[in-house]
Amino acid sequence: MSKITKAFQGGKAFIGFLTGGDPSKEKTIEYILAMAEAGADVIEIGIPFSDPIAEGPVIQNANLRALSNEFNTDDVFEVVEEVRKNTNVPLAFLTYINPVFYYGYEKFFKRCNELDINGIIIPDLPYEEKEEILDVATKYDVDIISLIAPTSKKRIKTIAKDATGFIYLVSSMGVTGVRTEIKTDLKDIVNDIREVTNIPVSVGFGINTPEQAKEIAKIADGVIVGSAIVKIIEEHGYDAKDHIIDYVSKMKNATMLNNA
């Protein structure tokens, strides 16, 4: 069982996201550790990209802020190096295929392995194109986290069958960002997934309140929150640490209310 999958063994998991380099390299290190301290079970670190087509305005702007700081892929590896001195929490990168391609797949995943990066989420790498990185990611023990969307239908089982780490179930149509309501019938999708795999299922896109987290955790194994955390960072900049700890603790508690 991979390190990421193991993170779900203690009950319902909370997965937090932030964009690397926003507002600075030092603060990214501090905020990742803050999330870990507040109980996040897996942390996703965004490697900034100029054109993040799956993101809504909040994370788009975080990407632009990070890039305007000239924060790059090597910087994100340095962040992880520092973070790993203080925590063993499972870590995953979230980025787009071009920055990884440009860096060089072999070099990128080797570095992930050295720094104990455990998974990677690439929104513009669907199942059909997974081969692009499958061999090298497998060789270096990095789980490719598969996404399943409300539109996946017949594809659900195909994708789920080969999934590793956890399955990222996209809650809604559209891009990332806070939503007041999640309308998709997630239960049916989770049931379909369950027919072919025991890999944990986490739901992301739009979740921001403890009430939503609680509801989602009733049907899924994990809750993913990105934009809401990035918004806290956008609002509080260099002084976001306490706010992050406060928010992540609340969300983690709400998620765990469903633990038997």
Next chain:
Amino acid sequence: MNDGRYGMYGGQYIPETLMNELLNLEEQYNFYKNDPEFNEELNTLFKEYAGRPSLLYFAKRMSEDLGGAKIYLKREDLNHTGSHKINNVLGQILLAKKMGKTRVIAETGAGQHGVATATGAAFLDMECEIFMGEEDMERQSLNVYRMELLGAKVRPVSSGTKTLKDAVNETMREWTTRVHDTHYVLGSVMGPHPFPMIVRDFQSVISKEIKEQILEYESKLPNAVIACVGGGSNAIGSFYNFLDDDVKLIGCEAGGKGIETEFHAASITKGELGIFHGMKSYFCQGSYGQIAPVYSISAGLDYPGIGPEHAYLNDIKRAEYVPVTDDEAVDGFEYLAKKEGIICAIESAHAIAQVKKIAGKMKKDDIIVVCLSGRGDKDAESIKNYKDARDMEEL
């Protein structure tokens, strides 16, 4: 090639939310492209609505002046809406309608594709929203008004560089929110499969006609076919039916202020292999694979990538891609106006500039066909401003 790859290029690098819709589109397209009724409807639209076949015009004065090859202009500028974009738009909107869609969305750079899409949507009774970079809206305000006049909603794109690339991002994002009733009318031979194939097929009418017309006029094939290349739709349309012939194919990229500067959009000449907007191809990139801001005097060529089939044709050396600067394009724009009385789009003027470079070196009985992809009314004002600024600098 229909597995979505052109050599190593192409593919479907796109969020999962869109995958089923792309598979559906491919399936439906493969059905309708062989459906006699669909083809008859499309051909009727081409003929009676778009004004096809477009003329193949012998540019006598230009040929004499350059003193070499005979130059023919493929007059896509005379199509309804003023450019080749209508070919693809009519095909895709008709297809979307057959697929049961009621709404179309599209990106636009210069506004030509936006106007064509708004036109097709009005004519075929579809709801229409066009995404356009704020900077382009300023450069092409007349086209913004045209689209609105045609009943389309123009959505300003303020993210990133506020140009074509960002308009594509926003249209893709919009599509992920609504696929059930919405078709994305992608405007060039780019993006994820099946778009490069569909757009090429609909644009290939250009080279089909060129071939018939030139054989009728000259009883032989041209020595060279020349077209401008942004994403590459008029170029692939002009090249496609000549791929297996002994005809030189030349694509003209936006060289901007010069390829030795940072201000160009020459994806093949200066770009690097990458994966973006759903496809593996060449892209202008900055450090660490960030997509670079690109520049061209022409909003329609101001795109950091190129369609995957062009990347492949370049690799196998079947087509040649050359940069043409702003200055050369502006000279071409004026030259064609003065010599032939044709005001062409600044995009197409890149191809004219290339003709000026090579025609004189060719033999008298050689033939060049150049695709005049669009008309230049939209550019007259900005070219005037450009010229005024250039004159000021020279003073």
